[in-house]
Amino acid sequence: MKPFKYIKNLSLKSKSIVIFLFLAVMPIGAVSFLYYYQFNNILEQQVIDTSQRNLNAMQSNFLNLLNEVEDLSEYIIFNDEFNQYMTLDPDTADQEEISRLNRSLQAFLTFHITNNPYFNSITVTGNNRMVIHMGENIEQETEWKEKAGELDGSVLWSTHIIFIRDGRPKISRLSLCSGR
Incomplete structure (x- = not known):
């Protein structure tokens, strides 16, 4: 009962301030704290969700890029013109045939560089050390x-x-x- 005795001895102004603190400021403070906590959790979850979506989109784009590189390299490996150009002997081969193959392969590489904005250059070196290069060095x-x-x-x-x-x-x- 000592705390209540202390309150009895307070002036009316002081009692009003204490009542105002308990009935107005503390509930407003508690509600504000809960609001801030909930709002912070919602924002944090939105950031996590957005980051996850962006990461999934980047992963998908990267996997698509890898698939295109893989498709292009498989084409280069299994295409008869590439195979012929990269394995023929430049000393004994017909220069006209080498020139025809070179033009055909240059056209193929040009097509891929112009249609794929993420390919800046392609260089292929054959077993015979013949090189086909397209794009920026x-x-x-x-x-x-x-x-x-x-x-x-x-x-x-x-x-x-x-x-x-x-x-x-x-x-x-x-x-x-x-x-x-």
Whole structure:
């Protein structure tokens, strides 16, 4: 009963302040805290859901890109023109036949580079050391080819590259090399 004795001795103004604190400020504070807690949980869940959707979309895009690279490489491996061009002996082969095959393969590669915005260049080197290249040259490409060659056919993804166009860094890319 001592706390109530203390309240009895307070002035009317002080009693009003205590009552106001218990009946107004504390409930408003509690409701505000609950509102903030619920709102924070909702926002956190929205961020997680949005991040998950973005991650799933990026994964899907990346898998589609890998499928296109795989389809292109399978075509290059199993196409008769590519096979013929990459295995013929350049010293004994007819130059007209080499030129015809080269034009045909260049047209094929041009089609893929122009229709796929994520292909900047394609380089294929045959067993006979004949090379078909289309697209932009990349300075670090020789270094990656050497590293890919050491991997004995495994795939090597490059680090992040920023291409500079018109004096400004504009395009960022990754490079894929295989060393067989």
